[in-house]
Amino acid sequence: MLSRxxxxxxxxxxxxxxxxxxxxxxxxxxxxxxxxxxxRKRIQEVENLRKLRNETSERIxxxxxxxxxxxxxxxxxxxxxxxxxxxxxxxEEVEKELIKIELTIPNAPHSSVPVGKDESAxxxxxxxxxxxxxxxxxxxxxxxxxxxxxxxxxxxxxxxGSRFAVLRGIGAKLERALINFMLDCAKEKGYxxxxxxxxxxxxxxxxxxxxxxxxxxxxxxxxxxxxLVPTAEIPLTNLHRDEVxxxxxxxxxxxxxxxxxxxxxxxxxKDVKGLIRQHQFDKIELVKFSHPDNxxxxxxxxxxxxxxxxxxxxxxxxxxVLCTGDLGFGAAKCYDLEVWxxxxxxxxxxxxxxxxxxxxxxxxxxKFKTRDMKKAQFVHTLNGSGLAVGRTLVAILENYQQExxxxxxxxxxxxxxxxxxKIEKN
RNA sequence: GGAGGAGUGACCGAGUGGACGAAGGUGACGGUCUUGAAAAUCGUUGUCCUGGCAACAGGACCGGGGGUUCGAAUCCCUCCUCCUCCGCCA
Numbered sequence: 001m002l003s004r005x006x007x008x009x010x011x012x013x014x015x016x017x018x019x020x021x022x023x024x025x026x027x028x029x030x031x032x033x034x035x036x037x038x039x040r041k042r043i044q045e046v047e048n049l050r051k052l053r054n055e056t057s058e059r060i061x062x063x064x065x066x067x068x069x070x071x072x073x074x075x076x077x078x079x080x081x082x083x084x085x086x087x088x089x090x091x092e093e094v095e096k097e098l099i100k101i102e103l104t105i106p107n108a109p110h111s112s113v114p115v116g117k118d119e120s121a122x123x124x125x126x127x128x129x130x131x132x133x134x135x136x137x138x139x140x141x142x143x144x145x146x147x148x149x150x151x152x153x154x155x156x157x158x159x160x161g162s163r164f165a166v167l168r169g170i171g172a173k174l175e176r177a178l179i180n181f182m183l184d185c186a187k188e189k190g191y192x193x194x195x196x197x198x199x200x201x202x203x204x205x206x207x208x209x210x211x212x213x214x215x216x217x218x219x220x221x222x223x224x225x226x227x228l229v230p231t232a233e234i235p236l237t238n239l240h241r242d243e244v245x246x247x248x249x250x251x252x253x254x255x256x257x258x259x260x261x262x263x264x265x266x267x268x269x270k271d272v273k274g275l276i277r278q279h280q281f282d283k284i285e286l287v288k289f290s291h292p293d294n295x296x297x298x299x300x301x302x303x304x305x306x307x308x309x310x311x312x313x314x315x316x317x318x319x320x321v322l323c324t325g326d327l328g329f330g331a332a333k334c335y336d337l338e339v340w341x342x343x344x345x346x347x348x349x350x351x352x353x354x355x356x357x358x359x360x361x362x363x364x365x366x367k368f369k370t371r372d373m374k375k376a377q378f379v380h381t382l383n384g385s386g387l388a389v390g391r392t393l394v395a396i397l398e399n400y401q402q403e404x405x406x407x408x409x410x411x412x413x414x415x416x417x418x419x420x421x422k423i424e425k426n
Numbered sequence: 427g428g429a430g431g432a433g434u435g436a437c438c439g440a441g442u443g444g445a446c447g448a449a450g451g452u453g454a455c456g457g458u459c460u461u462g463a464a465a466a467u468c469g470u471u472g473u474c475c476u477g478g479c480a481a482c483a484g485g486a487c488c489g490g491g492g493g494u495u496c497g498a499a500u501c502c503c504u505c506c507u508c509c510u511c512c513g514c515c516a
Binding site for chain 1 (some may be wrong): 456473476
């Protein structure tokens with residue numbers, strides 16, 4: 001969320017920003033301006049009356065102690081009191097409308113973010129490795145996994161439905177190995193491991209920006225105001241909601257494994273087969289709470305920390321900086337890590353590393369204060385996947401496939417699989 | 427699921443419906459004392475909103491929401507959270 005004061009004073013800038021994001025006309029800024037003026041007018045009216053009430057009440061108290069007659073004052077004040085109540089209600093209405101609009105305003109992209117309409121304007125920042133050349137006809141991860149007996153989509157759809165997967169035997173162990181490997185990588189980089197609830201409440205989802213705008217992306221628990229976590233970003237960032245962090249301790253680095261649940265509304269027909277786009281997938285998330293002065297250095301670090309996992313797994317990838325039109329709602333800047341998927345001959349997103357600046361901190365009231373600061377100030381929050389486990393599994397299956405249908409285990413993972421070097425059909 | 431108890435500032439903790447934004451303490455910061463430190467001692471120490479260039483003025487906030495009242499931290503209702511006991515349970 002941007003500050004009310006900032007929006008008030010930079011309406012033209014916001015309009016321009018919305019245009020860059022391709023959200024022109026999607027936010028009712030004119031109403032915002034009107035409501036903002038109206039709100040402040042009503043505040044002044046109400047506060048003047050409250051002042052009168054406070055003063056008179058004090059007088060009544062004094063008069064009463066002197067045993068003087070206060071009947072007339074009481075009657076008069078009864079009226080004032082009713083009037084205040086009335087006005088408080090009308091003020092609240094305006095405030096609610098204002099918040100409604102505020103919550104639909106996206107973050108302002110950082111000045112270094114390329115301007116563009118859609119993903120075609122994203123810029124490749126760097127690459128690692130080369131797409132491997134295969135001397136045989138390659139298979140996609142579904143074919144490989146099913147042939148090895150480690151992936152089963154049919155039974156998953158029987159148990160639940162489409163966009164779910166069953167992993168079996170060494171496949172299940174591989175998933176668990178990846179989770180442990182990634183958490184260990186994060187720990188090595190100084191992230192504290194956290195185990196969090198896999199359901200979140202409304203407030204938490206508003207803080208990080210999923211609600212109210214993206215409600216249809218979440219799975220809601222019937223009869224509860226709880227949602228299944230779509231990303232560990234939410235519980236991790238909300239660790240410090242409504243807190244003032246000791247400034248000397250910044251940056252705070254956290255990592256967590258959670259399964260992630262997404263409805264994938266609006267992605268019908270996209271990646272319907274295989275592990276790429278599931279309703280449930282595993283992910284390790286990295287979250288930083290940073291001092292505003294160096295949040296962009298922290299973003300670089302965070303991105304490198306996520307990349308390092310791909311380097312260790314020796315998977316070819318590229319880093320892309322998202323353009324204004326492709327940038328997430330709350331992000332000021334975002335790097336996507338894209339891993340090479342041989343069967344699609346494409347780089348596909350496997351991690352997304354963003355700096356939210358104050359956007360989430362303001363929504364979630366997350367501040368910091370150092371000893372020499374007079375006032376607490378909003379932190380900058382950052383997060384990135386380190387990494388999406390399901391997609392990593394896809395990348396491994398496809399990039400490490402052998403002509404005979406077996407699979408070489410990446411060196412970095414072998415110690416997590418009792419030294420296993422190769423997976424073959426059993 | 428049943429029965430009780432509790433939620434007050436960074437923390438601990440007091441608070442008869444009017445002199446309470448809130449005693450007292452701890453911590454932090456600043457001063458005095460000291461060669462330095464400790465101890466002692468004095469002082470400062472919340473957030474948000476409105477108006478104002480500012481100094482400042484005003485308003486709101488005692489878990490959240492509502493109610494009673496001229497006036498609520500204090501009374502009533504409701505929700506949330508935590509604790510204790512009983513029951514059930516992985």
